[in-house]
Amino acid sequence: MTENIHIGQNALQQLTDLLQNRAFSKVVVLVDENTLLHCYPQLKKHLPEHQLIQIKSGEENKTLQTCAYIWQQMTSFNLDRWAVLVNLGGGVIGDMGGFCAAVYKRGIYFVQVPTTLLSQVDASVGGKTGIDFHGLKNHIGVFKEPRAVIIDPAFLQTLPDRQVKSGYAEIIKHWLIEDGAKFEEQRQVGLLSADWEALIPHSVAIKERVVAADPLEGGYRKVLNFGHTVGHAIESYLLEKPGRELLHGEAIAVGMLCETWLSVKKGLLSQQELDRIETFLLTVYEKVKLNNEDLADIAAWALQDKKNSKSTINCTLLKKIGQAVYDQPVTLAEIQESLRYYQLL
Amino acid sequence: MTENIHIGQNALQQLTDLLQNRAFSKVVVLVDENTLLHCYPQLKKHLPEHQLIQIKSGEENKTLQTCAYIWQQMTSFNLDRWAVLVNLGGGVIGDMGGFCAAVYKRGIYFVQVPTTLLSQVDASVGGKTGIDFHGLKNHIGVFKEPRAVIIDPAFLQTLPDRQVKSGYAEIIKHWLIEDGAKFEEQRQVGLLSADWEALIPHSVAIKERVVAADPLEGGYRKVLNFGHTVGHAIESYLLEKPGRELLHGEAIAVGMLCETWLSVKKGLLSQQELDRIETFLLTVYEKVKLNNEDLADIAAWALQDKKNSKSTINCTLLKKIGQAVYDQPVTLAEIQESLRYYQLL
CATH class of the missing domain: 1.20.1090.10 (Dehydroquinate synthase-like - alpha domain)
Structure with missing residues (x-):
């Protein structure tokens, strides 16, 4: 297993260590209404002071328009190049959050915290980020490895x-x-x-x-x-x-x-x-x-x-x-x- | 000089060689109304079959909206990952065209053909690509090296x-x-x-x-x-x-x-x-x-x-x-x- 992937009950603790040991200028968490409700309360305990960006769930929102909203929020938080974006959610949050981080000020750090089984075993590995464009899946994006992937199987209990x-x-x-x-x-x-x-x-x-x-x-x-x-x-x-x-x-x-x-x-x-x-x-x-x-x-x-x-x-x-x-x-x-x-x- | 930078009277010929020797699936040229008129006639002689994307000149058009137009054109030409985008123009064309290529299908090749003195000595070297966002210069972008930089000082004669x-x-x-x-x-x-x-x-x-x-x-x-x-x-x-x-x-x-x-x-x-x-x-x-x-x-x-x-x-x-x-x-x-x-x- 690559050293930046952490899986198991202690994975969230390793996120805490990462965020404490490295001097990120700011921490921002990207959520949708589902992960805000079901996963964020658990994640929160492991984070230093941070800010939230909330978007609507669903593949239909994996668009340039949502990216523009995310960049606007990042800008309003005055994020500089040493900030980190923590993507809490399934494939949509991971792909789109990864892309937004990879091109904001020519690239800031991001951490994937996949919360669905699909994103835990698939989307979070391989460095693919992206959004849909005119109905074409992942048409716009980059290859960029996250700073870390935090996989806690406990999140699966929140899934249908x-x-x-x-x-x-x-x-x-x-x-x-x-x-x-x-x-x-x-x-x-x-x-x-x-x-x-x-x-x-x-x-x-x-x-x-x-x-x-x-x-x-x-x-x-x-x-x-x-x-x-x-x-x-x-x-x-x-x-x-x-x-x-x-x-x-x-x-x-x-x-x-x-x-x-x-x-x-x-x-x-x-x-x-x-x-x-x-x-x-x-x-x-x-x-x-x-x-x-x-x-x-x-x-x-x-x-x-x-x-x-x-x-x-x-x-x-x-x-x-x-x-x-x-x-x-x-x-x-x-x-x-x-x-x-x-x-x- | 890095081997991918070609400067001088023979630079355009080296572009011809590059495009002939490598099996790019398609060649697309990005221009604005000025480079279409003053530089494209000269460039054209050195290109195989290709297609054109034209945008409006000026820093005020270096936006996400123009990118969406460029991506739409690229999509309509069915560009796959082995296509190449040739950016013919000053800093705006180079920065924005480079960015559009770097994230289209997670990255296709691009070639910079800077036509202003400023972009010839500055913008085309260093791998910076980007666009402005909410008035912030180069706020969204990536570091990505072009496949080649073609610098022909003859283009300077077209400049005020x-x-x-x-x-x-x-x-x-x-x-x-x-x-x-x-x-x-x-x-x-x-x-x-x-x-x-x-x-x-x-x-x-x-x-x-x-x-x-x-x-x-x-x-x-x-x-x-x-x-x-x-x-x-x-x-x-x-x-x-x-x-x-x-x-x-x-x-x-x-x-x-x-x-x-x-x-x-x-x-x-x-x-x-x-x-x-x-x-x-x-x-x-x-x-x-x-x-x-x-x-x-x-x-x-x-x-x-x-x-x-x-x-x-x-x-x-x-x-x-x-x-x-x-x-x-x-x-x-x-x-x-x-x-x-x-x-x-």
Whole structure:
């Protein structure tokens, strides 16, 4: 584990130490209405004198306009280059707060305190910051490492079950691409008996290993996209269907199933392995209802979204449980077939 | 000279080579109405197929709003991460174009083609990018090195004399802080016989040396602020007085004179050296008229602008011609006195 990541019951105490030992000129905490209510009271005990910036929760607020508000607040607090911004929240707060800090006066320190399972195992590692622009996810941003990542699994108790399940999908993905033995062990344990104190560091370590091998996403880091080609298309497509929206991890779970099927179809993976993954995913995640009209639209979305040439898209597939291969071309028709397979399960 | 800086008659040819040898996915050129008219026809001959983004010239357009327009254009051209943005213009185009490229999809390549003397010897070296925010200069930005800097002195022929004089002030500053012999030599030569082909590389090399010693402006780089404490205050103050606005370099010339006087007053510099600098600056630059009411306001501006504690401000002064010292405290009263000295010249 990199030395700037602190996980466990003592993580917040390590934040206290960091803020005390370093002479930051000012401390500012970025929250939304949820983390203000559920997480800030706990965090507060570990902070020196500080100021708050509150924004509205939700991906729809991850915009330049919200950044302008955050910068305005930072300016009104007279923050200089030696100030630190503490981002308390899920992916939106972390990505956007990280970006705002990275470009304020050409860069001040920031600390990530992820409060959702998804952001604890995924968003807080890898130095990606960013905001959405004209509906394009993370279109504007920078690579910048936080000064520290503070992961306290106790925050998960403040989350609805659906949110926990969503984050769990990224953990499963990490097993499938990098640690087959762990998948085997944990599919027996299941979600309800999951030991987050142990699973989070394991999952963060996998992500760190992958990112360290390819920090700027030139090649190998693409294995992290497993489940995301189809998953992201479903997520985006259903976002525009009121009442049918999925959480990120719920969409990725469908995507992983489809892309596992594609792996078999391409002769990379065995039918047996597909069965094991399928059984596990369907135990954890309710099946998402897709009708016939949806299938072609979702497949088209996957292509369009990545602006791939012609009718193929490069996808990350599984070679075996615990090993992924990236840049595997799949066609529009194959993606649609994989969705059909899912639909008929 | 760093290998990514190309200066001289062949610089544009080196841009052609760079764009041909590297497989950039797309080339986009950022211009304003002036560089489109006066510089783009020359640049165009050296470019492969490309697209144009045009913005309005002027510091008042160096805003988040203009960035949003640039990003929108970049998006409409489907630029991916392997595209390159060529910034053709002065400081505004370079700073803002650099920033837009540095955060688009978490960073694409950019090339600076500075077209004013000021940006050729100053803005294009040092990796600073940024935009103004709520009237605060370069408040939002990042440190990011361009892929290349292409400096063609031929572009200076498109500039009004006043603009050339303005850039010359930064060249003089470089001599005063780092190369006393060059100052001695050039004060005999004067502006009209200045050999830009030789002076620009010399000046860029000084700036590079200073920046290399302190890339993130922690200490030594502050010597580049010589003339800027008082100069920037005058520039900002007169910006709000219609008809009295100064170009950046014109204000810095006044600032250098005041701060040279402060250097003598603090016992750092000899009266003789002040005389030499004063004679030279007053030969090149017309005296700026300041009335009694201006003096206190300008001094107050210098303090307020830097948000310094109490009534002192850290200033860069001269120890001798060719050597600067940074972090020298001066008081509001002393700044006002230096302005009075200038006023009575």
